[in-house]
Amino acid sequence: MIELVHLEKRYGDALAVRDLSVTFPDGAITALLGPSGCGKTTTLRMINRLIEPTSGQVLLGGQDTRNLRPEVLRRGIGYVIQQIGLFPHLSVAQNVATVPDLLGKDRRATARRVDELLQLVGLDPATFREKRPAQLSGGQAQRVGVARALAADPPVLLMDEPFGALDPIGREALQTAFRQIQRQLGKTVVMVTHDIDEALRLADHIALMNAGQLEQFGSPDDLVFRPASAFVSQFLGEDIVLRRLAAVPVTRFVQPGPAIGLPGVPADVSARTALSLMLQEHVDTLAVEQDGQPLGTVTWDDLRKGRTCPS
Numbered sequence: 001m002i003e004l005v006h007l008e009k010r011y012g013d014a015l016a017v018r019d020l021s022v023t024f025p026d027g028a029i030t031a032l033l034g035p036s037g038c039g040k041t042t043t044l045r046m047i048n049r050l051i052e053p054t055s056g057q058v059l060l061g062g063q064d065t066r067n068l069r070p071e072v073l074r075r076g077i078g079y080v081i082q083q084i085g086l087f088p089h090l091s092v093a094q095n096v097a098t099v100p101d102l103l104g105k106d107r108r109a110t111a112r113r114v115d116e117l118l119q120l121v122g123l124d125p126a127t128f129r130e131k132r133p134a135q136l137s138g139g140q141a142q143r144v145g146v147a148r149a150l151a152a153d154p155p156v157l158l159m160d161e162p163f164g165a166l167d168p169i170g171r172e173a174l175q176t177a178f179r180q181i182q183r184q185l186g187k188t189v190v191m192v193t194h195d196i197d198e199a200l201r202l203a204d205h206i207a208l209m210n211a212g213q214l215e216q217f218g219s220p221d222d223l224v225f226r227p228a229s230a231f232v233s234q235f236l237g238e239d240i241v242l243r244r245l246a247a248v249p250v251t252r253f254v255q256p257g258p259a260i261g262l263p264g265v266p267a268d269v270s271a272r273t274a275l276s277l278m279l280q281e282h283v284d285t286l287a288v289e290q291d292g293q294p295l296g297t298v299t300w301d302d303l304r305k306g307r308t309c310p311s
């Protein structure tokens, strides 16, 4: 658990981060989201003390990070940035294995893990293992950066726009792969992004910042369906409810109940498709069906208000 307590960073007269108190839960991805200059990177870098706070505290597992030597602190915190800084004279495999090698881990086990991680981030080990960073595209280098951070196996991972240099398709593929890896390994991740869709797709929790302050902390659904302020709605944009519904399956909204006589919708469509069908059929309730069998019903009101059934 990472707790920020009345955290502040002042540059001259300007407060880059002001009175920020928020907790990032263990084993989850939290996105720091907000417009350019709102203090996301400053906040992230205060966690591993690359930036020293002006006041306030950062507690890591209950321990005040000011009481830890920065190098000891950073051993338990991976850090992935857009300009990854791979070692140019080392191969991809050696780059990924940097920390395990430094720690004197078994070479054969490390080599196996490196191959596994390359595979996980979508780089064929046989093709990429021996390449040098200069032979990689920006997106491939970024994938190596993610693999390297994971190879060190830190419980906490800080990421600053980690998927920024990728084209949209590569980006979505790496996001999906990363999400699976994070679930598997149970890492605590704090990720800076200004990309709303990335935050909605990847994060369990979103901390939306504005001018150095926290506007809202909550789940993607909290922000979309229950925005805490006009700023939150404005930042997410008018069409955000529809975009969110397009990204989630209709089954998340199914309630048990009789579905006789209602128009049906297959269980594998998005919530947005169900909403469109309601408009088309002039009804406010649909039967959701799987293999011809009714699963239950979904209502207009639940879709519009984001009232999902507990999963």
Ligand SMILES: Nc1ncnc2c1ncn2[C@@H]1O[C@H](COP(=O)(O)OP(=O)(O)OP(=O)(O)O)[C@@H](O)[C@H]1O
Binding pocket: 011, 015, 016, 034, 035, 036, 037, 038, 039, 040, 041, 042, 043, 194
């Ligand atoms: N070293 C510095 N000296 C003075 N001001 C700084 C310094 N670093 C950051 N700032 C200011 O602090 C504020 C927050 O910057 P920060 O980089 O944390 O924002 P951000 O939300 O990460 O922005 P972006 O999305 O553009 O990267 C900005 O107004 C920035 O100009």
